[in-house]
Amino acid sequence: MLIVPENLIAELVTPEMALTAVEAVFAAMARGEARNFPVVREALGHEDALYGFKGGFDRSGAHLGLKAGGFWPHNLERRGLINHQSTVFLFDPDTGTPTAMVGGNLLTALRTAAASSVSIKYLARPDARVLGMVGAGHQATFQLRAALQQRRFEKVIGWNYHPEMLPNIAKVAEEAGVPFEAVPLEGMRVADVIITITSAFAPSLMADHVGPGTHLACMGTDTVGKQEVEAELVAGATVFTDEVAQSVSIGEAQHAVSAGLLSAAGITPIGAVINGAHPGRTREDEITVFDGTGVGLQDLAVAAAIVDLAVARGIAIKVDF
Known part of the structure; x- marks a missing residue:
């Protein structure tokens, strides 16, 4: 399994990359080639936090996985951390085996911005x-x-x-x-x-x-x-x-x-x-x-692009899982 930690994301992903990935996912969804799974989103009853999962399968892009994370409203003031915290997990759609774990904080910010950017474009x-x-x-x-x-x-x-x-x-x-x-x-x-x-x-x-x-x-x-x-x-x-x-x-x-x-x-x-x-x-x-x-498919598409680039640059961390 490959790991791309949060501290490497900024040097790998660009707004242009995120837009291309998100645009392709939206197109695949409309063609019926990709679908999102139902969202799980719950209040923890602890730290006023919301936590959940977004996932899906994009047959055209061969992306399967989920993003786990949520919103901890006191992070910034109490711990100096951003309030949104998440991690993306990718799996091989042919075997179900885990293939990658990717830091999801900056990724989420960029894919969300890419979605509105796509809407402005069109x-x-x-x-x-x-x-x-x-x-x-x-x-x-x-x-x-x-x-x-x-x-x-x-x-x-x-x-x-x-x-x-x-x-x-x-x-x-x-x-x-x-x-x-x-x-x-x-x-x-x-x-x-x-x-x-x-x-x-x-x-x-x-x-x-x-x-x-x-x-x-x-x-x-x-x-x-x-x-x-x-x-x-x-x-x-x-x-x-x-x-x-x-x-x-x-x-x-x-x-x-x-x-x-x-x-x-x-x-x-x-x-x-x-x-x-x-x-x-x-x-x-x-x-x-x-x-x-x-939608979870946005996260998976951008995460997959990040993993490919990290592998190409030789900076993805490989672990025996």
């Missing part, structure tokens, strides 16, 4: 110039870096529940040579693309905060009860997702569905757009939503 207007960020935590910096590669954005605007965190994303924008401005939520109406990346359980972004033709990448809701966006806003948009089953159960769409404003049949897998089976955006004034719930 659904945002080509002339999008203003990027809005709702959220300014650790993951928001990865989201912003990836998004800035997809359009010629001329300005980044941001809002956060805790305004003192906005310098996190302001620094990323400025490093990319793009001006940043903090705005109230009403100021998001000028954005052509909005990424929501918070851990909220109540909506902050409302329908009157969003202008015509905007693309929304809703990336923070991945658990029952979480919500970043008003249900009416989701229901009034053209909705795409990584996986419909997760979208209606643990994603942003769960609230519109439970209110009877949207059905599973009204949600399109983003892979259908990648494959050309769905046109994606059809009007300039159309509001599109990508409900990024986070």
